[in-house]
Amino acid sequence: MGTKTVLLLLVGVLGAYYVYTPIPDSFEEPWRFMWMATQIKTVTNLAVFAEQLGISHFMDIGMLYMSSQEVPPTSDENVTVMETTFNNVLVRVYIPNRKSEALRRAWFNTDILSRRTANRLDAVVISTNYRLAPKYHFPIQFEDVYNSLKWFLRQDILEKYGVDPKRIGISGDSAGGNLAAAVSQQVINDPDVKIKLKTQSLIYPALQTLDMNLPSFQENSHFPTLPKSLMVRFWSEYFTTDRTLEEAMFFNQHVPEKSSHLFQFVNWSSLLPENFKKGHFYNSPTHGSSELANKYPGFIDVRAAPLLSDDSKLHGLPLTYVITCQYDVLRDDGIMYVSRLQNAGVRVTHNHIEDGFHGALSYYGFKIAYRIEDQYLSWLSKNL
Known part of the structure; x- marks a missing residue:
């Protein structure tokens, strides 16, 4: 076997290994x-490589990729689109x-x-162009969405x-779901807002910063659309470019003992249905020093x-629709929120997608x- 043949075979094997992703039946x-x-993996690896070379911040590469997917504000025969400012x-x-x-x-x-x-x-429909990390950190994003909604x-x-x-509702997916829930x-x-929301829709939302070892994080730690390492990076960048917070969050060593009372709100052992707890055992959280919480208090806000x-504070929330996906590190965030809302007397429709993955609605x-889109818009049509 010639050298060229061996090299081609090696390249083919490495290429197949790079492309191959274990996929549920x-x-x-x-x-x-x-x-x-494979595309997501490539963009992520390029972002890491560019950051290591000092060419660009990791998040900037991600934002560049996301901006390439955006649709320009053009009107068509059905809808007029315009850009303006609210507050x-x-x-x-x-x-x-x-x-x-x-x-x-x-x-x-x-x-x-x-x-x-x-x-x-x-x-x-109003779509808010809130300012993004890494240039801007919490609470800028929250304030942008809240101030524009309050104006509207x-x-x-x-x-x-x-x-x-x-008949006014709010919605968001992933980080947008976080903002929709918080707003x-x-x-x-x-008391200054006299007109209230009728509905909220949260699509695979990110809702908690305390426990990065939920069953969904363990089961989907390496699932390609949003692995644990990437989700933790996104969370830490929301508050700071200091990578020490990212490391502490990854190992669940970022919450100080003085804030340990907050774990009751994200205790998956009591908030998840039994079928999502199988094979998992709840461990008491490991406490970190107070230094990170003092420097970046946003993650316990x-x-x-x-x-x-x-x-x-949950009791008065509007009629709620929550989408969660089985193959998603954020699955348990959404499911725990459904339990919390139901316990508080909020009317909730929970749509769990058994073959779903994070970002499924976007592809x-x-x-x-x-x-998923049809289910989502059908619920809106009946309830908004």
Whole structure:
């Protein structure tokens, strides 16, 4: 066997190893998923490499990739799209073109479904362009979303856009789900906001910063769309570029003993249904020093981790829809929040996707994306 043949064989084997991803039997389109996972892996590896060489920050590469997926604010025959500011925060507004004699419902959105939601539900949709890490850290993102929502909930603004004040909802996926949940909690306790939300929809949301060893983190630690290492990096970058917080979070050694009372709100042994606890045993958290919490108190702030809210502050939340996916490190965040909300008397619809993975709704072309979208918009149509 010649040298060239050996090299080609070696390259082929290494390439196959790089591309191959173990995939559950329940997945509808395994090869399409494998190709998508390879793209994510490639972008992540390039970001790590560029950061190690000092070329660019890891998060900047990720943001560049995400921006390449964005759709420009162009109008079409169904929806008029415009960009403006609400309280100095850049937003994108989607308004259906068809005439409506009645006031429209409104959806304050941080996910990618804005155009489809506007057209299918005949709704005015507001998408907030909040400022991102690593240039900006918490609470900037929360404040951007909250300030723009508070501006929109004024009677004169609703009249301007022809919106029914009794039919306003908020939604978000992943980090957007975190912001939607946090903002919803803030709105119900703000005496200056007279018009309240009717619904909130949280799509595989990130809701807690205390326990990075939940069963879902253990089971999906290396699952390609959002491995544990990447999720922990995202969380730490939300608060600081100091990598010591990331390391402490990864090993669950970041919460000081003085904040140990907060673990009751994320205790999966009491908040997860039995089928999600099988094969797992709850260990008491390992406490870290107070230094990180003193420097970066955001990670124990309820505005960053909505699951840390006590029951009395959850009670007044609006009708809620939660999507969780089986193959997702954030699965248990959403499921625990469902339990917390139900215990507080909030009406909740929980849609758990057994063959779902983090970001599934975002990958158009996949059958699962259209299935989840249809379920999601059907719920909105009936309840908003």
